[in-house]
Amino acid sequence: ELKVEQNPLFLSMQEGKNYTIYCNYSTTSDRLYWYRQDPGKSLESLFVLLSNGAVKQEGRLMASLDTKARLSTLHITAAVHDLSATYFCAVDSAYNTDKLIFGTGTRLQVFP
Amino acid sequence: DAGVIQSPRHEVTEMGQEVTLRCKPISGHNSLFWYRQTMMRGLELLIYFNNNVPIDDSGMPEDRFSAKMPNASFSTLKIQPSEPRDSAVYFCASSRDDNEQFFGPGTRLTVL
Numbered sequence: 163e164l165k166v167e168q169n170p171l172f173l174s175m176q177e178g179k180n181y182t183i184y185c186n187y188s189t190t191s192d193r194l195y196w197y198r199q200d201p202g203k204s205l206e207s208l209f210v211l212l213s214n215g216a217v218k219q220e221g222r223l224m225a226s227l228d229t230k231a232r233l234s235t236l237h238i239t240a241a242v243h244d245l246s247a248t249y250f251c252a253v254d255s256a257y258n259t260d261k262l263i264f265g266t267g268t269r270l271q272v273f274p
Numbered sequence: 275d276a277g278v279i280q281s282p283r284h285e286v287t288e289m290g291q292e293v294t295l296r297c298k299p300i301s302g303h304n305s306l307f308w309y310r311q312t313m314m315r316g317l318e319l320l321i322y323f324n325n326n327v328p329i330d331d332s333g334m335p336e337d338r339f340s341a342k343m344p345n346a347s348f349s350t351l352k353i354q355p356s357e358p359r360d361s362a363v364y365f366c367a368s369s370r371d372d373n374e375q376f377f378g379p380g381t382r383l384t385v386l
Contacts, residue, residue, distance in 0.1 A: 193373060204365060205317075205377040250317070254373060260305050260324055262375060264317045 164189050166253050168265035175241050175272055183268045185234040185251035194227050194234045195252040195262065205250065209236075241272045278378035280366050286384045292354040295381045298347055299368030307375060308341055308351050309365040317365075323349065356385045 165188040175181050185194070193212055197205040209218045211227035211234060218225050222245065224237045234251055248267045255261040279298040287293055299306045307322040321331040323343045331341070338357070343349040353360055361384050367375040 195374060197377075204379050205367075207374055207376065210374050252375075260369075260373065261319065261322060261330060262373070264319075266316055 164191070164253060164255055164263045166251060166263050166265040168249075168251060168268050170268060171266060173268055173270045175238075175270070177242055177272055177274055178240050180240065181238050183236040183238070183249055183270075185236070185253075185265055187232050187234075187253045187263075189232075190229075191232075191253045191255075192229065193254045196225050196234070196236055197250040197252065197264075199248045199250065199267070201247075208249075238270070241270075243272050243274070246270055246272045278366055278368050278376055280364075280378035280381050282381060283379060284382045284384075286386065287356055288386050289357055290355045291385075292352065293356045293360075293383060293385075295351040295364050295366075295383070297349045297351070297366030297378060299349070299366070300376055301347070303368035303370050303376075304346070305369045305375075306343060306349050307367040307369075308349070309367065309377075310362045311365060311380075312362045320351070353383075356383075358385045361385050 167186045169184050195210055196208040198208050199205045209225040214229040216227045222239045227234045248269045250264050250267045252262040252264045281296045305324045308320040309317055311317045320333045321341045326343045339353055341351045363380045363382050365380045366378045369375045
């Protein structure tokens with residue numbers, strides 16, 4: 163059974179600092195997704211990573227995928243308050259590529 | 275495109291009542307997913323459809339829950355009878371063959 167683990171679960175960081183969120187998954191998969199969820203809101207797609215070594219950047223966020231290590235990272239550069247949200251990674255189910263398995267989420271809080 | 279549309283956005287009902295949640299996927303998407311999100315259990319996949327056919331309903335909690343997709347542009351999730359532990363936010367998402375799922379705004383259900 164595919165399992166997806168994120169760490170940390172909670173992250174409180176100061177504005178201007180850098181940090182990385184990690185997403186590990188247990189079985190082979192070629193596609194990984196990052197989503198953002200603001201409090202009381204829906205999930206918004208951030209990045210789609212489709213191959214080993216894929217790297218995508220949007221503003222202060224950069225996501226990468228290492229399929230051999232079964233690891234994706236979401237790096238935050240010079241954090242600002244507007245990045246405060248919960249971030250989820252999700253991976254294709256190994257046996258049914260229509261189904262995504264979501265991680266537990268990382269709740270990020272950026273303070274001045 | 276209007277995105278995934280869900281109704282109602284909020285529903286408050288009494289234990290034992292029937293609840294019907296509705297979803298209109300993005301036009302052209304061929305997969306539709308129903309999720310439930312709670313603080314305790316996180317984001318859970320309840321059921322998903324591909325080309326209007328239910329593919330995996332292993333996440334449906336019990337027989338009180340049922341879902342239908344009579345055509346490509348409409349799906350319902352029904353709870354009968356509802357119980358207080360069903361209180362949650364229910365999300366509908368849709369995708370095309372490339373698997374990136376787009377989420378609706380959610381329905382916040384409260385069962386008293």
